[in-house]
Amino acid sequence: MSNRFESLLERLAGLSVLDRIVISLAALLAAVLVGGVLVFVSGAFASCRSGLQLGGTTFCYNPMQVYYELFLGALGHPLEGGWSLTNYSLGRTLQQTTLLIFAGLSVAVAFRAGLLNIGTQGQLVVGGLATAVTVVYAASIVPGGFVGTVVLIPLGVLAGAVGGGLYGAIPGALKAYADANEVITTIMLNIIAAGITSTLLSWQFQDPDSSNPETRPVPEYAEIPNIPVIGFEEVNFSLLALAFAVVLMIGMAWLLARTSFGYELRTSGEQPGAAAYGGVDEKRMTVASMTLSGALGGIGGAFWVLMVHGQWLENVPSLGFDGIAVSVLAGNSPIGVGAAAFLFGVFQSGSQSISTATSVPKELVGVLTGLIILFVAMPEFFRLIGRRYVAPGTTEPVRTDGGDPAVDDGGDGDA
Amino acid sequence: MVQNRRRFLEGASAVGLAGIAGCVGGFGDEGDAAYQVGMVYATGGTGDDSFNDMAQQGARDARDEFDLSFDETEPDNEGQFEGAQRDFAESGDYDLINCIGYAQAGALSENAPDYPDQNFIIVDEVVEEDNVRSYTFGEPEGSFQVGHLAGLLTDREFAAGAGETNPDASTVGFVGGTETPLIQSFEAGFRAGVEYANDDAEVVSSYVGDFNDTGQGQSTARSMYQNNDADIVFHAAGRTGIGVFQAAQDEGRFALGVDDDQSLSNESFADVILASMVKRVDSAVYNAIESVVNGNFEGGESETLGLEEDGVGAVYGDQLGDEIPQEIKDQLEESRQAIIDGEISVPSEL
Known part of the structure; x- marks a missing residue:
């Protein structure tokens, strides 16, 4: 039995990219089937005007319609007439995608260093507040207009990165120097982040003109601008922000695969003993990777402030927690984070389409998207475990075996 | 085993066929009423036995009276109001969007000018836009x-x-x-x-x-x-x-x-x-819907429902x-x- 399990793990660990895509699609299909039955049956317990009469029971929810809205509604119904690429729903989808790329990258980088950063949410909350406060105060010094845009946005993003990075460094330092489990400290620091920011808000930064708990809005020119002509005017989404997220994503992939820092980070995660033997300062590496992870989360907070709301709100959506799911789904690969973030963006936006187009309750929609994530993530999840316990050796030969050096290159020379 | 598989396939195809039939039949669509209304509730959502449920009651009363259907969203936090209002406004299918609760005022003052042909109401706060009617209570x-x-x-x-x-x-x-x-x-x-x-x-x-x-x-x-x-x-x-x-x-x-x-x-x-x-939130919602149905909705105005209008009052306990x-x-x-x-x-x- 245990042998069979091990061989299964081995097989999963050694799957090629194509295999993984096929498995993911099959899992998606299975999740849609299970979810469809669930929606259909739930419809029997709801009341509606027009339902499907079947054997004396009225079924209110149409699973086909629900999934149609979930996937195509998120893209703005491309099969119906009058579709344009820059439609509102797609903008909403890409807005979520952009934010989730940052959150997903944050979790992925820490995971690659062997650290489970559950604290992206807290780092994002702190980073977002740092951004909003910095920009609001800097706006009184910096001239407005184009100069303001060019100065304030990078400044705001930097403030978010610094705020999130410092906040991420805390659990890193606790792990490195006090041997505190980072899962527990990051979870606790999430709660502390919410408490501290809320206190700071009511103490100093609350917008006096608003009855909602929120900071003063940043000036309009400090919000991330849209590219004129192309569109997405009616939704708080900027292609520039998405482009930045994609560049950052590629940058992270490059950092991990092609630099000595990335090599040290990965070896610390996969073979801590070997890394230490190779001269990696383990403690410094832990702090550095958590700082980098926190900074990415903080940048997510910065974009949430500067792109979506133009101010920091006390109720921050759970982007950081979704980032964990995005990262797991992506197998902690920075490029995969982009695809997984898009899938999550589709779910978020599609859920909105469902709630306006049908009477299916949002809790049920949450179950449907949860099912898809569960089904799709399960093989990925086992693959990750598999890689921990069995060496996938045969499929990815290392250089000494005469394999392609590009596959697992890195700082052999530096390490 | 074979029997089981066959039975499963039969069951699955029955569900599948029902789904396809449903798609063609369009069940689950409630968009055939003459008037459509969108409801954006305050955080806390329906089931609060209070503010939001009163608003929902108003919409239900109106549905009983007129050829009307309403769709609802329940934002979880203040950050979702703007998106929720826009979702309704963007579709262009709604004759009226009811924004329940003062916390939506900021989002609505941003959205209302972008959709000048869309009628909105807001309850508990005043938003001065030509297409928004504000209901406050005494x-x-x-x-x-x-x-x-x-x-x-x-x-x-x-x-x-x-x-x-x-x-x-x-x-x-x-x-x-x-x-x-x-x-x-x-x-x-x-x-x-x-x-x-x-x-x-x-x-x-x-x-x-x-x-x-x-x-x-x-x-x-x-x-x-x-x-x-x-x-x-x-x-x-x-x-x-x-x-x-x-x-x-x-x-x-x-x-x-x-x-x-x-x-x-x-x-x-x-x-x-x-x-x-x-606080008769239900009558505010009902009145607004009624005015839309009767074609005399007037935006840009605010109405305070006090004791005189029976908008507020002391009601003695049932027991x-x-x-x-x-x-x-x-x-x-x-x-x-x-x-x-x-x-x-x-x-x-x-």
């Missing part, structure tokens, strides 16, 4: 009424249901949700009402900081009953107020409900709820109402008329 007036009741009762020896007053002390309490101008206006009216009834009565007040924290509501009210000898506590705190009722039951004292007749919506506490300060002495009810009726006639002016700020 909360201080209604709170004055229940304050008047509390001030009259706290001095007497009065026992009914599960509660009794403490004749040795004349203290009443107020528990608020968040310390915002709207909730403070409840307190202002309540204090004025108590003072009007009884110069010597003391009002203790506390803000929990949350509309959804029953435990905190309970401990706050309990300390008022125990430490301050309060015998009647009024709450304007949403679900937090349920804790006030629990405390009243534990201590054998009285409480006053808010927004709807809470002795009916929270029946298990009917033996301690003397009265409720109702305890009959036991409140008639002379007190008469005095309340007098002060109600005096407020309507302008003889009493009720402050709206502390």
